[in-house]
Amino acid sequence: MSKILITGGAGYIGSLAARKFLEDGYEVRVLDNFLYGSRDNLEQIRDDIEIFEGDIRNIEDTKKAVEGVDKVLHLAAISSIPLCSKDPDLAIDTNIKGTKNVLEACLDKNIEKILYANGAAGIYGKIVETPVTEKHPAKPVSSYGVTKYGGELFMSAYYETHGLPTITFRQSNVYGPSPGMKINSVIQIFVNKCLKNEKIEIFGSGNQIRNFIFIEDLIDAYKKALESNVKGEVFNVGGFENISINDLAELIVKVTGSNTEISHKEMNREEIENLGFKLSFEKAEKMFGFKPKHSLEEGIRKLVEYMKNG
16 A cells, blocks of 8 residues: 655645545545644544644654655645745745755655646746647746746756656646635636626636646546656646636636626736636646546536535
């Protein structure tokens, strides 16, 4: 039986990943400092997993957490773009130095695979060519993107110089039900507005193209990659459809049966209105068999049902 460490395992993605890996027969250990994740997210499985309260910024905590595991799913990060901008030193300490600590802790431990989760939009910055493959220039423009890219570069460096079996995911926008779900991403926000019959406000023209991945499909991709023979690679991972924000809003209004009004607001000058963010994940399909199971409408319907009934 394989044992997996999930850093940031009490957060939105991590808490559901802990459940799914447990269901698939893994022994699960969670490392979290519980500043942003919550113990409540792990309540239903707390007797079946190891919960280690610690911080990836502390190398000793990280070494203890890595001891005896076979695989590492590294999700711990400062993922709030506003917080990274407000406190770039915290972002550097967590997203770069913390990731370096995870890698250092894995040296000489016979770790089978380390998977690092990164955000595709934050890495690529302004899109200059579509579809967006892994060869697209990485030009992050935010403190979040810069620090997460720094962590990604450390993953590659430790593979090249130490032979650590690393993989990096550049994943699209994640949505869907989870014990740690918050109403802070565009799909969750739009669904919440529709269920309350409140106005949806779209920033910019609404013609921006985005890609979204259902959370269960993403966790399935984690599992496939961690169990594959692939290492030292970077992969885009996303959903089937690339969709404009206007069309997304209309789809959610349709699925919820809401009378919600859709309006537009001027975009913040600091934001980039990428009109053509069409993500390609052909490399992941070819190298470890990734294929999302949920269409965007199917995923939204599951989310709506969860938000209605819990």
